[in-house]
Amino acid sequence: MSILVVADHDNDTIKASTLVTVAAATAIGGDIEVLVAGENCGAAGEAASKIAGVSKVLVADNAAYAHAIAENIAALVVELGPNYSHILTATTTTGKNFMPRVAALLDVAQISDISAVVSEDTFERPIYAGNAIATVQSSDSIKVLTVRGTAFDPVAADGGSAAIEAVDVVTDTGLTTWDRDEIVKLERPELTAASIIVSGGRGMQNGENFALLESVADKLGAAIGASRAAVDAGFVPNDMQVGQTGKIVAPDLYIAVGISGAIQHLAGMKDSKVIVAINKDEDAPIFQVADYGLVADLFKAVPELDSML
Amino acid sequence: MKVLVTVKRVVDYNVNVRVLSDNTGVDLNNVKMSVNPFDEIAIEEAVRLKEAGTAEEVVVVSIGTSACQEQIRTALALGADRGILVETDEDMQPLAIAKCMKALIEKEQPGLIITGKQAIDDDNSQTGQMIAALAGLSQATFASELVIGDGTATVTREIDGGLETITVKLPAIVTTDLRLNEPRYASLPNIMKAKKKPIDTYTPADLGVEVAPRVKTLKVTPPAERKAGIIVETVEELVDKLKNEAKVIS
Ligand SMILES: Cc1cc2nc3c(=O)[nH]c(=O)nc-3n(C[C@H](O)[C@H](O)[C@H](O)COP(=O)(O)OP(=O)(O)OC[C@H]3O[C@@H](n4cnc5c(N)ncnc54)[C@H](O)[C@@H]3O)c2cc1C
Ligand SMILES: Cc1cc2nc3c(=O)[nH]c(=O)nc-3n(C[C@H](O)[C@H](O)[C@H](O)COP(=O)(O)OP(=O)(O)OC[C@H]3O[C@@H](n4cnc5c(N)ncnc54)[C@H](O)[C@@H]3O)c2cc1C
Numbered sequence: 001m002s003i004l005v006v007a008d009h010d011n012d013t014i015k016a017s018t019l020v021t022v023a024a025a026t027a028i029g030g031d032i033e034v035l036v037a038g039e040n041c042g043a044a045g046e047a048a049s050k051i052a053g054v055s056k057v058l059v060a061d062n063a064a065y066a067h068a069i070a071e072n073i074a075a076l077v078v079e080l081g082p083n084y085s086h087i088l089t090a091t092t093t094t095g096k097n098f099m100p101r102v103a104a105l106l107d108v109a110q111i112s113d114i115s116a117v118v119s120e121d122t123f124e125r126p127i128y129a130g131n132a133i134a135t136v137q138s139s140d141s142i143k144v145l146t147v148r149g150t151a152f153d154p155v156a157a158d159g160g161s162a163a164i165e166a167v168d169v170v171t172d173t174g175l176t177t178w179d180r181d182e183i184v185k186l187e188r189p190e191l192t193a194a195s196i197i198v199s200g201g202r203g204m205q206n207g208e209n210f211a212l213l214e215s216v217a218d219k220l221g222a223a224i225g226a227s228r229a230a231v232d233a234g235f236v237p238n239d240m241q242v243g244q245t246g247k248i249v250a251p252d253l254y255i256a257v258g259i260s261g262a263i264q265h266l267a268g269m270k271d272s273k274v275i276v277a278i279n280k281d282e283d284a285p286i287f288q289v290a291d292y293g294l295v296a297d298l299f300k301a302v303p304e305l306d307s308m309l
Numbered sequence: 310m311k312v313l314v315t316v317k318r319v320v321d322y323n324v325n326v327r328v329l330s331d332n333t334g335v336d337l338n339n340v341k342m343s344v345n346p347f348d349e350i351a352i353e354e355a356v357r358l359k360e361a362g363t364a365e366e367v368v369v370v371s372i373g374t375s376a377c378q379e380q381i382r383t384a385l386a387l388g389a390d391r392g393i394l395v396e397t398d399e400d401m402q403p404l405a406i407a408k409c410m411k412a413l414i415e416k417e418q419p420g421l422i423i424t425g426k427q428a429i430d431d432d433n434s435q436t437g438q439m440i441a442a443l444a445g446l447s448q449a450t451f452a453s454e455l456v457i458g459d460g461t462a463t464v465t466r467e468i469d470g471g472l473e474t475i476t477v478k479l480p481a482i483v484t485t486d487l488r489l490n491e492p493r494y495a496s497l498p499n500i501m502k503a504k505k506k507p508i509d510t511y512t513p514a515d516l517g518v519e520v521a522p523r524v525k526t527l528k529v530t531p532p533a534e535r536k537a538g539i540i541v542e543t544v545e546e547l548v549d550k551l552k553n554e555a556k557v558i559s
Binding site (some may be wrong): 003067069070071074092094096098099100101103104107108110111113119123126127129131132133134135138174175177179180181182184192214220232237239245247251263270273274275276282287289290291293294295296304308 | 320326330347402433434437442449450466467469470471473475476477487510524526527529531532539541544559
């Protein structure tokens with residue numbers, strides 16, 4: 001069996017989600033090759049060659065693959081696809097964008113967001129916002145999978161010495177042009193990689209009040225998250241949304257402040273190791289999943305917490 | 310321009326689903342069913358395009374059992390002009406749904422297809438992308454803004470690091486994210502009017518689509534339970550627990 005992992009990277013480095021995806025590939029078992037598609041992505045290719053357990057790295061370096069345009073990346077992966085028994089990528093917005101195209105063009109199903117490998121053709125995945133876990137078996141010859149970032153322990157980023165091979169297939173469908181992006185400048189750890197997250201909800205009342213959480217986060221080396229209500233209300237940008245339809249996180253410590261604990265929010269954070277809830281309503285559902293609940297006004301409790309750290 | 314919108318019948322987002330004790334699935338008996346919330350956003354966007362004079366007709370498609378007519382009627386009450394039901398009792402997976410949609414796109418020749426970014430039951434987030442692939446069209450997923458231009462659409466997408474803007478050639482598939490718009494509620498007169506709007510029915514076989522599922526669900530189990538936590542009385546106690554009991558901060 002030969003497995004292709006499509007790397008999540010920024011042309012210079014390999015993202016942690018790729019290490020998680022390689023871990024899932026290792027659990028399936030077989031020869032693991034990594035595809036790095038991008039523009040001026042040689043450094044990311046080098047980094048991929050050092051990942052533990054990887055036997056070969058394919059580097060497709062072309063302007064057509066800049067900005068991970070789904071149509072072009074999918075066409076490339078489809079070209080390479082028939083050589084493999086499994087094609088995997090991380091469940092990121094990039095992976096979710098191109099991978100279903102790959103599956104459809106190969107005429108196979110995609111199994112989204114796997115959380116465990118049972119065997120070479122059988123996988124677990126959460127459904128209904130994580131309220132149920134389905135064990136599913138694929139009858140397709142090529143298994144196309146996306147991998148949940150919180151579900152596998154990442155493999156080591158070094159220790160490997162895979163051969164690097166250039167891929168000169170260029171597929172530019174010309175269907176989509178990239179105009180611009182507005183990437184939020186991060187002064188703190190990335191949500192999906194942070195070991196501590198402080199998250200605020202509608203109870204924060206406005207964007208300025210998030211400064212209370214920032215101060216705590218800085219002392220703890222934490223990332224800042226938010227509920228959908230806080231994002232919809234414009235307190236904070238969209239990339240901070242935790243939940244079923246936002247980011248899925250599982251840090252060592254998740255502190256939910258002024259968040260009620262709707263199922264859609266819980267879906268994104270209930271696998272956290274330790275959950276703390278600060279909410280003035282003792283009946284808020286967040287307390288049902290919290291290891292430590294504090295029934296208090298956040299505007300008193302958070303500054304107090306800040307002063308004790 | 311004609312706009313095709315997909316609507317999926319799903320368990321209402323307020324329902325806390327329970328896994329059946331025989332582990333064959335989740336309990337759907339007497340559970341409230343609704344239009345997938347992302348599809349409500351898709352309908353709203355299409356109706357706004359019609360109100361702005363950009364679109365002439367909004368056609369909604371649902372694929373599944375005859376009960377999906379309810380969700381089509383909801384979409385018609387929200388302003389769609391007519392409905393298409395692809396009726397089947399088969400377990401329809403995204404690839405089969407995309408094949409049905411490809412056939413309907415050939416029949417209907419829409420200028421734009423809008424789907425939800427994910428269905429809140431299976432959480433696959435695949436169908437729109439698969440439709441685009443099979444129909445050979447461009448895609449703009451997770452849209453939070455859509456501007457129709459001359460033969461193109463410029464779409465702002467919600468991505469992991471923030472926002473991205475791309476321009477796609479029409480016809481294209483757009484999948485909706487939460488902040489694309491705020492869907493309206495249907496008024497009573499519009500609900501009455503919707504009853505008279507036409508719904509065409511096909512079977513997957515009429516569309517030449519083979520729907521045999523590729524993925525078999527072996528079992529469905531509840532997630533691991535979290536053990537009950539405690540209520541702390543003071544911030545001081547909280548900090549003490551985090552340091553000395555949970556040992557997650559130092
Ligand atoms: C299709 C769909 C997808 C969704 N996806 C997501 C998702 O990915 N992520 C997500 O988070 N939500 C999602 N939601 C929304 C979700 O259903 C809830 O509406 C949302 O999570 C509520 O956010 P909240 O807890 O901040 O707000 P609320 O439910 O309004 O809760 C605010 C809480 O703050 C507390 N509070 C207020 N003031 C104070 C104070 N001074 N001190 C202490 N506590 C205070 C209140 O007691 C209350 O419990 C989705 C919904 C739908 C329909
Ligand atoms: C009786 C029954 C049993 C099923 N059992 C299983 C099972 O065991 N395992 C399994 O994986 N699937 C099963 N399915 C299929 C499943 O319900 C989904 O329809 C399918 O997997 C699509 O996935 P999704 O909705 O998560 O797609 P997503 O890709 O998340 O959906 C995105 C968007 O695609 C559109 N869309 C999706 N489905 C439809 C539709 N039917 N009609 C119109 N638009 C649609 C909507 O706009 C939606 O917002 C079953 C279906 C039925 C009817």
